[in-house]
Amino acid sequence: MEQPLYSKMLTSLTILMMTTTVSAAAELPLLEKQAGALLAWKATLSNQSQQALQSWGNMSAPCHWRGIWCGLIHAVHRPVITGVSLPEMRLRGTLESLDFSSLRTLMTLNLFDNGLAGSIPSSIGLLKELRSLLLQGNQIRGSIPPSLANLRKLNSLMLSENQVSGEISREIGALDNLVNLDLGNNLLVGPIPCEVGHLKHLVMLDIHNNSLSGSIPRNLVDLTKLTTLYLDQNHLSEQIPQELGYLMNLEYLYLSNNILTELAYTTRVTEKCDVYSFGVLAIELFMGHHPGDLLVSMSKKSTLLENLLDTRLPLPEAEIASEVFKVIAVAVRCIEPDPSHRPTMQQAIKAFSATEEPDGHLDYLHTDIAIPACWS
Numbered sequence: 001m002e003q004p005l006y007s008k009m010l011t012s013l014t015i016l017m018m019t020t021t022v023s024a025a026a027e028l029p030l031l032e033k034q035a036g037a038l039l040a041w042k043a044t045l046s047n048q049s050q051q052a053l054q055s056w057g058n059m060s061a062p063c064h065w066r067g068i069w070c071g072l073i074h075a076v077h078r079p080v081i082t083g084v085s086l087p088e089m090r091l092r093g094t095l096e097s098l099d100f101s102s103l104r105t106l107m108t109l110n111l112f113d114n115g116l117a118g119s120i121p122s123s124i125g126l127l128k129e130l131r132s133l134l135l136q137g138n139q140i141r142g143s144i145p146p147s148l149a150n151l152r153k154l155n156s157l158m159l160s161e162n163q164v165s166g167e168i169s170r171e172i173g174a175l176d177n178l179v180n181l182d183l184g185n186n187l188l189v190g191p192i193p194c195e196v197g198h199l200k201h202l203v204m205l206d207i208h209n210n211s212l213s214g215s216i217p218r219n220l221v222d223l224t225k226l227t228t229l230y231l232d233q234n235h236l237s238e239q240i241p242q243e244l245g246y247l248m249n250l251e252y253l254y255l256s257n258n259i260l261t262e263l264a265y266t267t268r269v270t271e272k273c274d275v276y277s278f279g280v281l282a283i284e285l286f287m288g289h290h291p292g293d294l295l296v297s298m299s300k301k302s303t304l305l306e307n308l309l310d311t312r313l314p315l316p317e318a319e320i321a322s323e324v325f326k327v328i329a330v331a332v333r334c335i336e337p338d339p340s341h342r343p344t345m346q347q348a349i350k351a352f353s354a355t356e357e358p359d360g361h362l363d364y365l366h367t368d369i370a371i372p373a374c375w376s
């Protein structure tokens with residue numbers, strides 16, 4: 001009874017997937033529509049820019065326009081626009097007036113060294129085929145839209161020399177095909193999210209001359225392909241992670257003009273280091289082994305208490321489980337990669353020794369424990 005049901009479900013799923021793929025291809029914008037979107041954008045640019053784009057006009061031949069590349073993508077047997085490359089042309093206008101929905105076949109958007117102003121519209125997230133987004137050397141303002149995290153195929157993201165502000169969002173960790181990430185010479189604030197350490201293919205990471213603060217994430221050591229790391233001219237503080245010394249391919253490392261110390265001699269940091277070792281020890285006690293491997297391999301943000309307990313031991317009973325839960329929940333916070341997020345030793349002790357009645361309705365073994373982001 002069960003098996004035929006499952007196989008039926010799988011078959012319907014396959015058919016569903018096939019029809020989705022085919023209809024997605026059919027829905028790709030027609031070349032004429034794409035040409036129309038580009039002409040509409042041209043009309044919003046300054047007069048001088050429009051003159052530079054004189055070849056843009058014949059609606060039936062956009063593939064011959066200046067700076068426009070066409071190609072066949074997916075299973076579509078008709079050309080679509082795959083590249084817009086107009087660097088160093090003194091173009092004045094904004095990206096907001098470009099209809100990205102019609103241009104979602106783009107693989108390259110190359111507009112560096114122009115005079116583009118305004119912000120990066122959130123509709124840029126529609127360019128799911130994009131490999132290369134080169135917008136450096138313009139006058140782009142505003143924050144990096146969270147939708148940028150949709151551009152999963154992106155290799156190069158260059159936004160340097162603009163006036164981009166706001167924080168680098170944690171979602172940047174989703175861009176795991178990035179090879180070059182250049183956000184230097186902007187007005188970015190806040191911490192370097194440790195999710196940057198997930199971008200395993202990075203060769204160049206340049207975020208110099210912003211107003212970034214907080215510590216340098218220790219897990220940047222996972223970026224083993226890095227040859228260039230520019231973090232200078234920011235407000236980064238605390239210690240320089242010694243792990244950076246393991247980056248064998250690193251040729252250029254700039255850290256100057258920050259507030260970094262080489263060793264953790266300040267009281268505050270020393271205290272946080274103690275609490276870290278303490279957290280590791282506490283977790284090791286219950287897990288039966290060092291937490292490192294397990295937590296590194298864990299991509300999820302949380303796990304059930306049960307999964308953190310030594311499998312060789314019987315599971316604790318309800319009352320004990322509530323105690324164990326309390327200890328592990330605090331211990332896990334002690335191993336936050338960013339010391340500023342760890343509790344102090346005093347706070348940790350206080351949390352451990354607080355006497356609270358366990359919640360009789362709660363199944364502690366099957367309650368989630370939050371795992372610190374990017375533990376490494």
Ligand SMILES: *[C@@H]1O[C@H](CO)[C@@H](O)[C@H](O)[C@H]1NC(C)=O
Pocket residue numbers: 047
């Ligand atoms: C741009 O050109 C149009 C038509 O030639 C003219 O009417 C307009 O004033 C010009 N605008 C600027 C800002 O020069």
Ligand SMILES: *[C@@H]1O[C@H](CO)[C@@H](O)[C@H](O)[C@H]1NC(C)=O
Pocket residue numbers: 058059060061
């Ligand atoms: C526009 O392009 C088409 C296709 O390449 C060509 O046949 C036609 O002559 C062009 N029209 C003009 C006015 O250049």
Ligand SMILES: *[C@@H]1O[C@H](CO)[C@@H](O)[C@H](O)[C@H]1NC(C)=O
Pocket residue numbers: 161162163185186187209
């Ligand atoms: C730092 O970046 C800002 C913002 O883009 C820029 O105005 C300034 O000239 C840059 N400073 C240096 C020394 O490059």
